[in-house]
Amino acid sequence: MKTSISQAALRAAIASVRAQGPLVHNITNYVVMNNSANALLAIGASPVMAHWVDEMEEMTAIAGALVINIGTLDTQWIEGMLAAGLAASRRGTPIVLDPVGAGATSQRTATAWELIRRCHPTIIRGNGSEIMALVNSDIRSKGVDSSATSHDALEAAKILALETGAVVVISGETDYITNGTRVHTVEGGHPIMTAVTGMGCTSTALVGAFAAVVADPMEAATAAMAVMSLAGERAAALARGNGSMQIHFLDELYRLKEADI
Amino acid sequence: MKTSISQAALRAAIASVRAQGPLVHNITNYVVMNNSANALLAIGASPVMAHWVDEMEEMTAIAGALVINIGTLDTQWIEGMLAAGLAASRRGTPIVLDPVGAGATSQRTATAWELIRRCHPTIIRGNGSEIMALVNSDIRSKGVDSSATSHDALEAAKILALETGAVVVISGETDYITNGTRVHTVEGGHPIMTAVTGMGCTSTALVGAFAAVVADPMEAATAAMAVMSLAGERAAALARGNGSMQIHFLDELYRLKEADI
Amino acid sequence: MKTSISQAALRAAIASVRAQGPLVHNITNYVVMNNSANALLAIGASPVMAHWVDEMEEMTAIAGALVINIGTLDTQWIEGMLAAGLAASRRGTPIVLDPVGAGATSQRTATAWELIRRCHPTIIRGNGSEIMALVNSDIRSKGVDSSATSHDALEAAKILALETGAVVVISGETDYITNGTRVHTVEGGHPIMTAVTGMGCTSTALVGAFAAVVADPMEAATAAMAVMSLAGERAAALARGNGSMQIHFLDELYRLKEADI
Numbered sequence: 001m002k003t004s005i006s007q008a009a010l011r012a013a014i015a016s017v018r019a020q021g022p023l024v025h026n027i028t029n030y031v032v033m034n035n036s037a038n039a040l041l042a043i044g045a046s047p048v049m050a051h052w053v054d055e056m057e058e059m060t061a062i063a064g065a066l067v068i069n070i071g072t073l074d075t076q077w078i079e080g081m082l083a084a085g086l087a088a089s090r091r092g093t094p095i096v097l098d099p100v101g102a103g104a105t106s107q108r109t110a111t112a113w114e115l116i117r118r119c120h121p122t123i124i125r126g127n128g129s130e131i132m133a134l135v136n137s138d139i140r141s142k143g144v145d146s147s148a149t150s151h152d153a154l155e156a157a158k159i160l161a162l163e164t165g166a167v168v169v170i171s172g173e174t175d176y177i178t179n180g181t182r183v184h185t186v187e188g189g190h191p192i193m194t195a196v197t198g199m200g201c202t203s204t205a206l207v208g209a210f211a212a213v214v215a216d217p218m219e220a221a222t223a224a225m226a227v228m229s230l231a232g233e234r235a236a237a238l239a240r241g242n243g244s245m246q247i248h249f250l251d252e253l254y255r256l257k258e259a260d261i
Numbered sequence: 262m263k264t265s266i267s268q269a270a271l272r273a274a275i276a277s278v279r280a281q282g283p284l285v286h287n288i289t290n291y292v293v294m295n296n297s298a299n300a301l302l303a304i305g306a307s308p309v310m311a312h313w314v315d316e317m318e319e320m321t322a323i324a325g326a327l328v329i330n331i332g333t334l335d336t337q338w339i340e341g342m343l344a345a346g347l348a349a350s351r352r353g354t355p356i357v358l359d360p361v362g363a364g365a366t367s368q369r370t371a372t373a374w375e376l377i378r379r380c381h382p383t384i385i386r387g388n389g390s391e392i393m394a395l396v397n398s399d400i401r402s403k404g405v406d407s408s409a410t411s412h413d414a415l416e417a418a419k420i421l422a423l424e425t426g427a428v429v430v431i432s433g434e435t436d437y438i439t440n441g442t443r444v445h446t447v448e449g450g451h452p453i454m455t456a457v458t459g460m461g462c463t464s465t466a467l468v469g470a471f472a473a474v475v476a477d478p479m480e481a482a483t484a485a486m487a488v489m490s491l492a493g494e495r496a497a498a499l500a501r502g503n504g505s506m507q508i509h510f511l512d513e514l515y516r517l518k519e520a521d522i
Numbered sequence: 523m524k525t526s527i528s529q530a531a532l533r534a535a536i537a538s539v540r541a542q543g544p545l546v547h548n549i550t551n552y553v554v555m556n557n558s559a560n561a562l563l564a565i566g567a568s569p570v571m572a573h574w575v576d577e578m579e580e581m582t583a584i585a586g587a588l589v590i591n592i593g594t595l596d597t598q599w600i601e602g603m604l605a606a607g608l609a610a611s612r613r614g615t616p617i618v619l620d621p622v623g624a625g626a627t628s629q630r631t632a633t634a635w636e637l638i639r640r641c642h643p644t645i646i647r648g649n650g651s652e653i654m655a656l657v658n659s660d661i662r663s664k665g666v667d668s669s670a671t672s673h674d675a676l677e678a679a680k681i682l683a684l685e686t687g688a689v690v691v692i693s694g695e696t697d698y699i700t701n702g703t704r705v706h707t708v709e710g711g712h713p714i715m716t717a718v719t720g721m722g723c724t725s726t727a728l729v730g731a732f733a734a735v736v737a738d739p740m741e742a743a744t745a746a747m748a749v750m751s752l753a754g755e756r757a758a759a760l761a762r763g764n765g766s767m768q769i770h771f772l773d774e775l776y777r778l779k780e781a782d783i
Contacts, residue, residue: 031294031310033553033594037719042764047719048623049553052596058627072294074313074337076596101309105319195515197298197308242303243511250765254717292555292571333555335574335598362570366580456776458559458569503564504772 001188001229004177005222011258013214013223018044022064022212025088026205027051027081029071029100032198035246036067036205042253043227045209056083064212066093067205068121070111071100078111085119094211094220097121097166098204103133116164122217124160125169125204128153135159154178167217169207171200175225177218184222188229190236196246203228231256262449262490265438266483272519274475274484279305283325283473286349287466288312288342290332290361293459296507297328297466303514304488306470317344325473327354328466329382331372332361339372346380355472355481358382358427359465364394377425383478385421386430386465389414396420415439428478430468432461436486438479445483449490451497457507464489492517523710523751526699527744533780535736535745540566544586544734547610548727549573549603551593551622554720557768558589558727564775565749567731578605586734588615589727590643592633593622600633607641616733616742619643619688620726625655638686644739646682647691647726650675657681676700689739691729693722697747699740706744710751712758718768725750753778 003010023046028036033049040047050059053076060066066088068081088095097119099112112134115121126134135156154176157168161180170176173191177184193199206224214220235248264271284307289297294310301308311320314337321327327349329342349356358380360373373395376382387395396417415437418429422441431437438445454460467485475481496509525532545568550558555571562569572581575598582588588610590603610617619641621634634656637643648656657678676698679690683702692698695713699706715721728746736742757770 029310030291030552031298034295034556034719037553038717038764038768041717041719048626049551049594050623050627051594052629054597055595055627055629058629062626072310072312073316074341075315076337076598080596101311104309104323105311105316107313107316107319195299195302197295197302239512241512241515242299243508243515246299246511247508247765247769250768251761251763254763254765290571291552292559295556333571333573334577335602336576337598362572365570365584366572366577368574368577368580456560456563458556458563500773502773502776503560504769504776507560507772508769 001186001226001233003186003222003226004184005219007261009219010223010226011261013210013219014227014256014258016213017209020213021046022209023048023062024065024067024205024208024212025050025059025063025084026067027077027084028067028069028201031071032201035198036202038250039202039253040205040209042250043206043209051077051080053080053083056080057087060084060087060091060093063093065208066095067208068095068115069098069100069201069204070108071201073108073111081115082118085115089119095119095121096123096125096204096208096211098201099124099126099130099134100201102126102130109133121166123167123169123207123211123221124164125171125207127200128170128172131160131168131170132156167221169221169225171203171225177221177225179218182218184218186222186225186229189232192236192239192242192245193232195242227253227256262447262487262494264447264483264487265445266480268522270480271484271487272522274471274480275488275517275519277474278470281474282307283470284309284323285326285328285466285469285473286311286320286324286345287328288338288345289328289330289462292332293462296459297463299511300463300514301466301470303511304467304470312338312341314341314344317341318348321345321348321352321354324354326469327356328469329356329376330359330361330462330465331369332462334369334372342376343379346376350380355478356380356382357384357386357465357469357472359462360385360387360391360395361462363387363391370394382427384428384430384468384472384482385425386432386468388461389431389433392421392429392431393417428482430482430486432464432486438482438486440479443479445479447483447486447490450493453497453500453503453506454493456503488514488517523708523748523755525708525744525748526706527741529783531741532745532748533783535732535741536749536778536780538735539731542735543568544731545570545584546587546589546727546730546734547572547581547585547606548589549599549606550589550591550723553593554723557720558724560772561724561775562727562731564772565728565731573599573602575602575605578602579609582606582609582613582615585615587730588617589730590617590637591620591622591723591726592630593723595630595633603637604640607637611641616739617641617643618645618647618726618730618733620723621646621648621652621656622723624648624652631655643688645689645691645729645733645743647693647729649722650692650694653682653690653692654678689743691743691747693725693747699743699747701740704740706740708744708747708751711754714758714761714764714767715754717764749775749778
């Protein structure tokens with residue numbers, strides 16, 4: 001794993017998550033809830049999954065970050081996402097948005113944009129296709145997969161960052177993290193990560209944990225992607241297939257020591 | 262594993278899934294979403310889980326197959342299932358229905374029949390109890406478990422196939438695949454598969470992947486059940502319990518080579 | 523593992539679950555459904571997950587126990603929980619309530635109390651914070667984590683048991699099981715269990731399985747917590763992190779023999 005931020009900054013970020021154990025409020029999709037919760041626990045954060053519109057105000061009030069992931073949308077969940085997003089925005093709580101499948105259907109692209117416009121996410125993380133679809137609505141992705149490389153999408157990410165004020169993260173072979181002017185990169189990981197469902201969603205959840213304790217969103221997002229990449233490399237060396245990859249990945253997150261960096 | 266279709270046909274089916282990477286649209290239950298998605302990724306297909314009625318038309322338009330599984334039903338999900346099923350039916354996209362728990366409650370039996378009548382599934386896959394309950398509504402199953410053997414249900418499957426025009430798959434110690442006149446079988450697998458939640462649902466998802474790329478539904482369904490059986494046998498040889506069985510099963514699917522057949 | 527109940531009683535309880543294979547109806551949260559189902563299968567019970575208000579009457583009629591877990595609440599699910607709880611209460615079917623996150627938001631505390639008042643659960647299982655929040659609504663917990671030790675909460679548990687007529691279980695380093703006058707304990711388990719999401723929810727599901735076949739709720743709940751503790755210790759000895767812990771835990775449940783007690 002190679003990244004733009006210093007080893008000291010990465011170590012400090014990991015230490016902060018462990019020391020503070022931030023509560024990360026996730027409104028995420030059904031497919032990944034278990035893995036996202038376990039990944040957050042593995043790095044020392046405290047996950048809560050809750051989407052009921054009636055409790056969004058109170059839940060947001062105790063959370064260190066809000067993660068919104070639109071992977072399995074419907075009308076009722078959008079209401080919860082907006083209620084939580086507005087409450088978090090009002091409080092200045094960091095919001096991380098994962099526009100899963102933006103471009104796959106026009107409803108997803110529109111929902112992602114409604115959340116961006118009304119809740120002002122601090123960080124937006126997607127794959128290349130999703131980020132490009134948010135900038136150019138003519139692009140149609142195939143489901144939730146990325147057909148674009150992360151590099152292709154970097155220009156789109158810069159435009160999106162400047163337009164929205166969010167730090168934009170594109171995950172791929174090389175991860176790009178940009179605020180529209182500066183660009184951080186993370187290289188590493190392993191191709192088998194793309195055969196495990198919800199790895200992108202997990203990275204979004206980890207971005208939430210780091211955003212809760214690291215003031216600079218560029219640094220928070222880069223640290224999270226670096227941790228994903230490092231744990232992914234180590235897990236891939238042990239995995240026999242995508243089943244064991246999912247388990248080894250959690251184990252490697254759990255075993256990650258600051259001294260390893 | 263022993264099956265009715267030729268080794269060449271099975272190899273060709275597996276190669277087609279890998280080569281084409283079909284997008285499989287799943288409206289399935291909360292319990293199995295993660296495993297179904299990982300199983301589809303393991304064989305080289307591309308899963309999307311989406312149920313929002315507003316996006317069913319567009320999602321169906323980009324999918325190679327639609328899988329509807331009624332395991333954790335409610336009114337809102339039934340609306341999504343019908344919208345997707347009608348759109349897929351109109352387009353000629355293969356539809357695979359898993360009538361989970363048919364017979365356990367009259368609402369499940371009725372919902373399965375509403376989906377059958379209105380959406381005309383290409384393939385229906387269930388256990389013996391579920392298939393028998395669809396034919397004879399007096400049969401009550403105990404929850405989602407099969408209390409009937411797959412052989413007992415074969416006559417019911419033939420009746421259901423002739424009545425609906427669907428290929429009907431009964432999974433069990435021996436799997437039966439019938440269009441009402443011809444019968445394919447798959448022997449193999451391992452009893453520990455019944456101790457892993459959602460193995461039936463996973464097989465339905467794989468049937469969807471094969472149905473997207475193999476024109477003959479009898480052959481598609483048989484290939485999927487054969488792959489389940491083969492991966493199940495191999496995983497069972499490595500498993501210490503139902504936890505590791507779930508993981509080894511995904512790994513074995515992932516490692517399956519055409520040369521293994 | 524050390525517990526208040528006799529080895530003979532524990533062995534008999536495990537044997538009863540295996541022999542009777544009770545159907546356990548779970549209305550539980552999205553995060554843990556897969557693990558709860560696999561844990562129930564591992565000990566020989568038969569899980570069904572169903573929440574649709576229309577089928578609650580029929581589903582409850584065939585179940586040996588009902589488990590209600592409020593981890594990912596919303597209005598529609600509360601309706602299903604109440605419908606199932608009222609039907610089970612009328613039939614005398616044991617009800618186990620897991621008030622996940624009580625105290626984290628006032629809506630969760632209120633929902634837990636509505637379920638208690640209207641459905642009269644046989645057993646309530648929570649962590650220390652949750653049980654204390656049910657007794658003293660001024661206590662606010664941080665999300666779904668326990669910030670109180672289980673011993674601190676024992677007095678609250680006794681009050682709750684006497685007020686509601688339910689057996690109350692507090693899980694923690696030492697588990698306490700009380701009907702307000704008598705107290706059982708279970709010592710054992712391992713700290714890494716707290717890093718696996720939904721271990722508490724899994725224990726609630728197992729309490730449901732034992733409550734379906736053991737007449738005395740004190741004994742049923744204690745047996746379930748003892749089994750959790752034993753499998754947890756054994757799994758922890760094999761685990762490399764929280765990922766493999768989740769898998770080894772299921773394997774150890776699956777491998778548990780009465781002779782091991």
